[in-house]
Amino acid sequence: MKYLKTIIIAAFVLTPFIVERYAVKTYSAAENFADHGNFSPRNQSEIRNPKSEIAYRWNLPPGFPVPIVPADNPMSDAKVELGRHLFYDKRLSLNEKTSCGTCHLQERAFTEDKKTSVGTFGAVHPRNSMTLTNVAYNAAFNWANPAVVLPERHAMLPIFGESPIVEMGMTGKEALLVERLKAEPRYAGLFADAYPDDADPLTLNHVMQSIACFVRSLISGNSPYDRYRQQKKSDAISESAKRGEKLFFSERMECFDCHAGFNLSGTVNFTGKALENAQYENNGIYNIDGRGAFPPDNTGLFEVTHKPEDMGRFKVPTLRNVELTAPYMHDGSIATLDEVIEHYKAGGRTIREGPFAGVGSKSPLKSDFVRGFYLTAQEKQDLVEFLKSLTDRDFTTDPKFSNPWETK
Numbered sequence: 001m002k003y004l005k006t007i008i009i010a011a012f013v014l015t016p017f018i019v020e021r022y023a024v025k026t027y028s029a030a031e032n033f034a035d036h037g038n039f040s041p042r043n044q045s046e047i048r049n050p051k052s053e054i055a056y057r058w059n060l061p062p063g064f065p066v067p068i069v070p071a072d073n074p075m076s077d078a079k080v081e082l083g084r085h086l087f088y089d090k091r092l093s094l095n096e097k098t099s100c101g102t103c104h105l106q107e108r109a110f111t112e113d114k115k116t117s118v119g120t121f122g123a124v125h126p127r128n129s130m131t132l133t134n135v136a137y138n139a140a141f142n143w144a145n146p147a148v149v150l151p152e153r154h155a156m157l158p159i160f161g162e163s164p165i166v167e168m169g170m171t172g173k174e175a176l177l178v179e180r181l182k183a184e185p186r187y188a189g190l191f192a193d194a195y196p197d198d199a200d201p202l203t204l205n206h207v208m209q210s211i212a213c214f215v216r217s218l219i220s221g222n223s224p225y226d227r228y229r230q231q232k233k234s235d236a237i238s239e240s241a242k243r244g245e246k247l248f249f250s251e252r253m254e255c256f257d258c259h260a261g262f263n264l265s266g267t268v269n270f271t272g273k274a275l276e277n278a279q280y281e282n283n284g285i286y287n288i289d290g291r292g293a294f295p296p297d298n299t300g301l302f303e304v305t306h307k308p309e310d311m312g313r314f315k316v317p318t319l320r321n322v323e324l325t326a327p328y329m330h331d332g333s334i335a336t337l338d339e340v341i342e343h344y345k346a347g348g349r350t351i352r353e354g355p356f357a358g359v360g361s362k363s364p365l366k367s368d369f370v371r372g373f374y375l376t377a378q379e380k381q382d383l384v385e386f387l388k389s390l391t392d393r394d395f396t397t398d399p400k401f402s403n404p405w406e407t408k
Contacts, residue, residue, distance in 0.1 A: 056080075061221025062230040063262050065270035067136035073152060073209045075216065078193040083214025085190060086207055088403040091180045092159055093120045094169035100158065100211065101403060103129040107396050109321035110218060115332030123165035126298045128332035133320045133395070136216040137268040140278035143314045143330045144300040149276065151212035164297070174204055181207070220320050220395035221262075228389070237389040244386025247379055253344075257369045258316045264390065266316030280313040281367040284348025284360035285329055292365030295356055298331060311365050323388045324396065337384050345380075347372025 056075035058066065069075055086092065088101040098120040104110040110132035117125040127143050140146045141154040148154050158167040160174075170177055181187050182202055194210055195201035225245075227236035237245075248255045258281060259265060266279030280301045286294045294300065294312040301310040314330045328334040334343060343349045347370055348360030361372060375383070395401070 058219070060219065061226060063226075064219070064221055065137075065262075065272065067216060068269050068271055069216070070150060070152070073212060075213055076194065078190070079195075079210045079213040080217045081214075082187075082190040082194040083210035083212065083217075084401070085186065085404050086211050087214050088405055089181075089184075091184070092168060092170065092177065092207075094173060095120050098168050100155075103158075104132050106398075106401050106403075107324075109133050109220070109324045109392075109396055111325045113326070115327050117167070119165045119167045120169050121166055125165050125167070127164075127330055128327065130317060131321060131325050132215055132218050133220045133318055134263050134265075135218060137263055137265075137270055138278070139267040139269050139275055140315065144280065145304060146278055146280075146301070147304070151215045152208050155208045155211040155215070177207075178202065178204065218395075218401060220392040222394045223320065223390045223392040225386070225389040226392070238385055240382045240385040241389040242386075243379070244382035244384070244389075247375075247383050248386055252373050253375075253383075254369055254371075255344075258367075259319045263318050264320055265318035279316045280310070281316055281369070282312040282314075282363065282365045283329075283344075284363050284366035284370050285333070285343065286312060286351070286356055287348065287358035287360045287363035287366075288356055290358065290362070292363040293358075295331075300330070309365065312363070313365075319387065320390050321392055321395065323391045337387055338380070341375070341380055341383060344370060345373055345375050 056077060058075075060066065073079075086100075087104075088099050090096050090099045090102075092099060103112050103117045105112055112129045114129070116127055117129045119125065130141075130143065135141070135151060138151075139149065141148040141151065142157075148157070159177075160171050161167060162171055187202060191201040191206065195206055198206075221230075224236045225241070227233045228242075247253055258279065261268060266281075267275045267277060269275060282292070282300070288294065292311050294302075299311055301313040302308070304310075322328075323337070326336060328337075328340050334340050334349075343360075346361055348363060348366055350359050350361070351357045360366065
């Protein structure tokens with residue numbers, strides 16, 4: 001551990017991390033280029049569609065690898081633009097009041113300011129809306145469902161799913177959805193451009209594929225911290241943020257054990273070397289019965305595996321744009337970054353009364369990484385400043401990610 005923090009800071013510049021549950025594997029620059037090729041956008045930025053010969057240019061930030069794209073849904077500018085229209089189209093919900101963009105707001109790094117989301121008929125979702133920042137690299141989607149590994153499938157769940165709540169309410173209304181889209185004049189040209197080799201391009205499959213392409217295009221990598229580390233601009237972040245960076249990567253705090261690599265997240269997938277298993281951790285946010293229990297119907301990976309040791313394990317999210325994604329945790333139960341730091345400082349959250357009362361720091365199921373640490377008031381402020389330096393304002397204001405249906 002003596003030199004690990006230095007290695008990890010260097011790795012932010014040179015190579016992604018591959019993070020498994022209780023291990024961090026790093027790759028040297030030589031291994032990186034030998035195994036994965038040069039990650040420069042100039043060298044690996046196009047994936048070609050053999051059917052229509054449409055090239056897509058990723059324009060990836062420095063240090064970012066090329067995302068994995070399924071062979072049956074290659075990227076194209078036309079698909080991304082079609083997907084943008086569909087992402088923000090409220091006609092994809094039964095009462096035409098909810099779109100994907102309703103719970104994933106660009107100005108909030110594609111999250112929302114609610115603790116948990118609300119479905120089109122008012123049902124309250126048990127989970128907080130996750131950021132879509134850099135989901136092209138996700139090993140899995142959702143807070144605790146390792147079966148959803150592609151955005152093509154993920155796009156279907158809010159539109160047609162009924163569990164845990166009805167989000168957009170289109171189950172059994174597939175024909176109505178297609179009918180609505182065919183009635184919109186813009187879509188004839190958008191679908192034809194996106195799928196030029198198809199005689200009848202407006203299909204549900206193409207709807208999901210196009211939304212997936214748009215979501216894959218949501219790449220964020222131009223924060224002040226990126227400019228500081230990647231572009232070597234020493235004045236890109238404050239002295240306070242620089243001190244916070246040292247704390248973040250310190251052995252005392254060990255934030256980097258879970259939030260690592262170019263995406264400051266858990267496991268990532270990318271072209272050349274993919275890790276299929278996402279990273280899930282129990283961070284001691286609940287300990288209801290003294291044995292690690294979480295609130296009923298929101299127990300994380302346990303809901304899928306039914307393994308006792310998976311109680312309370314949720315996916316490790318990226319910290320990119322974390323300043324904008326409050327409230328925090330899988331259930332939105334922590335309101336501010338200050339409170340998040342206090343939670344980890346204590347080694348878990350203590351809830352003193354109510355149905356969820358318990359001492360999280362004493363949970364037997366809590367991750368070994370959540371041990372607690374000492375932090376002065378100034379150090380806490382420095383850490384917050386570092387986390388704020390991960391905010392990419394270009395990402396949250398870029399017109400190519402914005403709502404095309406809004407009247408300017």
